[in-house]
Amino acid sequence: MKLTKYPGNPILKPNPRNKWESLVVCNPGAWYEDGKFYMLYRAAGADEEHVIRLGLAESEDGFNFRRVSDRPVFEPIRDNFDGGGVEDPRIVKFDDSYYVTYAFRPYPPGQYWKFSHDVVKVPKNTGENAPMYIRLNLGGTALASTRDFRTWKRFGRITCPCLDDRDVILFPEKINGKFVLMHRPKQYVGGTFGVKYPSIWLKFSDDILCWEDKESHLLLAGRENTWEEKLGGSAPPLKTDKGWLMLYHGVEDEGLGYYRVGCLLLDLENPLHILGKTPDYILEPEFDYEIEGYYKGCVFPTGNVIKDGTLYVYYGGADKYVGVATAEVDELVEYLLAHPYKNGER
Numbered sequence: 001m002k003l004t005k006y007p008g009n010p011i012l013k014p015n016p017r018n019k020w021e022s023l024v025v026c027n028p029g030a031w032y033e034d035g036k037f038y039m040l041y042r043a044a045g046a047d048e049e050h051v052i053r054l055g056l057a058e059s060e061d062g063f064n065f066r067r068v069s070d071r072p073v074f075e076p077i078r079d080n081f082d083g084g085g086v087e088d089p090r091i092v093k094f095d096d097s098y099y100v101t102y103a104f105r106p107y108p109p110g111q112y113w114k115f116s117h118d119v120v121k122v123p124k125n126t127g128e129n130a131p132m133y134i135r136l137n138l139g140g141t142a143l144a145s146t147r148d149f150r151t152w153k154r155f156g157r158i159t160c161p162c163l164d165d166r167d168v169i170l171f172p173e174k175i176n177g178k179f180v181l182m183h184r185p186k187q188y189v190g191g192t193f194g195v196k197y198p199s200i201w202l203k204f205s206d207d208i209l210c211w212e213d214k215e216s217h218l219l220l221a222g223r224e225n226t227w228e229e230k231l232g233g234s235a236p237p238l239k240t241d242k243g244w245l246m247l248y249h250g251v252e253d254e255g256l257g258y259y260r261v262g263c264l265l266l267d268l269e270n271p272l273h274i275l276g277k278t279p280d281y282i283l284e285p286e287f288d289y290e291i292e293g294y295y296k297g298c299v300f301p302t303g304n305v306i307k308d309g310t311l312y313v314y315y316g317g318a319d320k321y322v323g324v325a326t327a328e329v330d331e332l333v334e335y336l337l338a339h340p341y342k343n344g345e346r
Contacts, residue, residue, distance in 0.1 A: 001335045003261075003283045003313055003325035006063055010289045010321035012041060018070055019045045020053055024294065026316030028057075029089035029100060030235075030303025037062045038149060039303065039314060040100065041322060042087045043072065049108035049121075051076065052085035056149050062305075062312050063324060073150050076104070081157055082142055084108045088302050092172040092236050097145045099208065101158070103166040107137045113294040113319070117256055133161045141168035141183070143209060158211045163187050167200075167232035170208070171271065173239065178204040180271060181211055182246075184232040188216070197222040197230045198255075200248060202272060217272055220248065220264065227281055228262060230255040235304040235313070242333045243268055243275050247301050247313065250281065258297040260284040261315075265336035274343055276336030283313070283325055293318025 012028070015021045021043035028041035037059040044052045053072035057065040076083050082104035089102045110121035122137045133140060140163070143155045159165035164186040171180035181203045189195055201216040222229040228250025237244040244266040249259050261283035267273035285297040295318055303314035311327045 001278060001282055001327075001332065003311075003327050005283075005287075005323065005325045008063060009287070009323040010317055011063060011065055011324055012039070012057060012322035014043075014320065015067070019047075020051075020072055020075075021055055022046055024052075024320055025055070025322055026319055027088045027300055027302045028314045028316070028322050029091040030305050030312070030314045031091045031093070031098065032062070032305040032307050032312075033093075036060060037065070037305065037312075038091075039065055039322070040073070040089045040091060040149060042089070042316070044085075048111060050085070050111050051108045052087045054086055054089060054102070062307065074102075074144070074152055077154075081106060081140075082154075084137065086142075088166065090169045090236050090302055092170045094208070097147055098149065099143060099145050099170060101141055101143055101168045101170060103139055103168075104142050104157075105137050105139050106134055109137065111294075131161060138162075139164050139166050141166055155209050158209060159183065159185075160212055167234075169233045169236050171244070172236050175204075175271060176269065178206065179208050180204055182219070182233040182237075183216070185216070194218070195221040196224065198232070200231050200233055219272060220274070222250065226250075227252045227258070227260050229253070234261060234301040234315075237266065237271070238304060238306055238311070239268070240306075240329060240333055242337065244271055245304075245311070245329070245332065245336075247304060249300060258285050259295070259300055261299055261301055261313075263332065263336065264341070265333060272343075274341040276339050277341040278336065279339050282327075283315070285318070287317075289321045289323065290317040293320030295319040299323070 024044040028039045031038045039057040053075040056073040059065040084105035084107040141159045167184040169182045199221040200219045203214040230251040234247040237246040246264045260281035265276040301315040
């Protein structure tokens with residue numbers, strides 16, 4: 001089972017006419033409604049600080065997107081908690097509002113591909129008593145809402161300021177009256193947590209903004225010496241009549257290797273119960289736009305939608321481009337059910 005890549009990929013490239021998106025466009029959130037696809041994409045220019053913003057593009061067919069503005073639709077606010085950059089949006093909808101989780105840093109990360117793995121720029125002279133997330137320029141996750149993808153209400157961080165906690169994604173519906181959130185705290189490793197590598201965890205809450213005091217439950221841990229050692233959630237789970245379709249990414253070689261994509265089918269009433277799991281990856285870097293960029297060898301989905309029985313998966317390629325791949329939903333679900341997962345072997 002493999003997703004089918006659109007032959008016209010990449011569907012969005014850096015735009016040299018706009019400084020803020022002249023170097024990078026990748027990792028888009030996606031939504032489909034009333035005959036239109038919306039893509040909220042990560043963008044950056046050639047500045048050494050590498051400030052990251054979000055742009056907006058729209059499409060009628062899911063493949064051919066047009067930018068809606070020469071300006072970002074969402075960007076960091078200087079001296080705010082997210083003043084260093086906003087990135088990797090994941091979109092869900094409750095009532096009449098779209099809720100978007102997004103990763104942020106207090107300071108721009110710098111052109112990270114020029115540094116050692118997992119290293120970003122840190123501010124100077126913060127003082128030894130400054131908060132850890134300031135001193136280390138930690139990545140966190142925040143929540144914002146919008147009704148038109150142009151005007152926004154920022155609710156602030158929803159992750160602990162002492163953790164690097166990204167790949168934070170809301171389920172698009174309450175389950176048994178609770179909001180459900182997926183996250184990947186990088187520090188949740190070792191004997192206390194029962195996992196060797198960063199893993200995928202779920203939380204449950206009565207309030208869409210209240211998460212820090214909620215217990216984390218392990219959903220899926222990495223497998224040593226495989227393509228999925230280090231894990232993270234990819235895009236918001238999608239509801240089918242057989243379960244929640246949930247894409248995730250895996251990285252080999254202790255986080256240094258290629259990024260690939262697998263899929264889970266979760267129980268509709270208990271998302272901690274995995275009904276099926278793809279035995280191998282269903283998307284991997286193959287083409288230049290997925291290999292030759294600012295992370296060499298990376299497919300990183302952050303958006304997916306279902307339209308007329310087809311799954312559209314929107315992903316960043318090599319931290320530089322946007323691509324799309326598709327699958328028939330029924331075919332993917334049946335494949336997952338044919339490969340049941342032994343819960344408890346996480």
